Amino acid sequence: MMILFLSLIFLAAIVVFIFKFATADGDFTLLSKGPAKREEVQGKVVWITGASRGIGEILAKQFASLGAKLILSARNEAELVRVKNEISGSHPSVGVEVLPLDLGSDEDSVRKAVEKAESFFGGAGVHYMVHNAALERPKRRALDEPVENLEATLKINVLGTITLTHLLAPHMLKRGRGSFVVMSSAAGKCPAPGQAIYSASKHALNGYFHTLRSELYQKGIAVTVVCPGPIETSKVSEASSSGQKGSSEIGENRLDAAAAKGNTYSWKLFFGQKKKST
Numbered sequence: 001m002m003i004l005f006l007s008l009i010f011l012a013a014i015v016v017f018i019f020k021f022a023t024a025d026g027d028f029t030l031l032s033k034g035p036a037k038r039e040e041v042q043g044k045v046v047w048i049t050g051a052s053r054g055i056g057e058i059l060a061k062q063f064a065s066l067g068a069k070l071i072l073s074a075r076n077e078a079e080l081v082r083v084k085n086e087i088s089g090s091h092p093s094v095g096v097e098v099l100p101l102d103l104g105s106d107e108d109s110v111r112k113a114v115e116k117a118e119s120f121f122g123g124a125g126v127h128y129m130v131h132n133a134a135l136e137r138p139k140r141r142a143l144d145e146p147v148e149n150l151e152a153t154l155k156i157n158v159l160g161t162i163t164l165t166h167l168l169a170p171h172m173l174k175r176g177r178g179s180f181v182v183m184s185s186a187a188g189k190c191p192a193p194g195q196a197i198y199s200a201s202k203h204a205l206n207g208y209f210h211t212l213r214s215e216l217y218q219k220g221i222a223v224t225v226v227c228p229g230p231i232e233t234s235k236v237s238e239a240s241s242s243g244q245k246g247s248s249e250i251g252e253n254r255l256d257a258a259a260a261k262g263n264t265y266s267w268k269l270f271f272g273q274k275k276k277s278t
């Protein structure tokens, strides 16, 4: 009787697990982490680059709902102010600072931005640095990509992001705590046809930040590298600028987004497809 009872519980657990997996829309890793932990974020200073739209904007709003203090960066100041105003409207007690920053600018400008970010909120310092900004160009075959595109993408996605890290990490090390969250991509893990340079930039970030983690994890600095597949964010941006309620889920309809963006992630790409014999 006891065995039958345990078997039924086991079977029910498997059914629930399969149901959750089938409805998770590919977010298996997130599923295993459970809901966001408010206590890890509340009152902490979170600096987000690329916060003027897309995933960065959604992240800023989610962090605000968890009680974080926010620093919003991107080039477009007017859009950052819009995001700030929307956050202040829905979460009046949340502190939000706008800090315009071009990741393609020189080291001195990035250093000034770091000093400013460290001084906000009574000099609390940055707890979480979310490296989200990136340049993603329309799809083009690797050999058709002009050299100047290669330079611009690597300058913003890789050099700018690493320079910012390089200048901010010593402040975190002095405090003995801090966290880098890096928005990489599935294109940083596997071949992404039409996105060779973008993919190269994400592979470079993965290499740098996994190594940084290995060097700093015993000194109180955490590094998280996130590698999402295609995400449809335009619906959210359009909805928010038109004042309507958009999708609140990051990663909603991921498979549809992949299809719409024409992205192909497949094991076949690792090994190459055999050419059909004629």
Ligand SMILES: NC(=O)c1ccc[n+]([C@@H]2O[C@H](COP(=O)([O-])OP(=O)(O)OC[C@H]3O[C@@H](n4cnc5c(N)ncnc54)[C@H](OP(=O)(O)O)[C@@H]3O)[C@@H](O)[C@H]2O)c1
Residues within 6 Å of the ligand: 049, 050, 051, 052, 053, 054, 055, 056, 073, 074, 075, 076, 077, 079, 101, 102, 103, 104, 131, 132, 133, 134, 135, 136, 156, 183, 184, 185, 186, 227, 228, 229, 230, 231, 232, 233
């Ligand atoms: N959407 C996807 O399907 C997907 C999938 C996997 C990974 N990701 C990654 O997720 C992150 C966000 O993607 P997204 O789709 O939300 O991108 P997005 O809508 O194109 O937004 C990019 C953000 O980066 C900022 N940015 C661009 N160039 C910059 C520069 N030179 N200096 C500072 N900020 C700059 C932009 O603001 P300004 O123009 O105002 O500077 C904007 O806020 C990116 O790292 C992307 O690679 C996206």
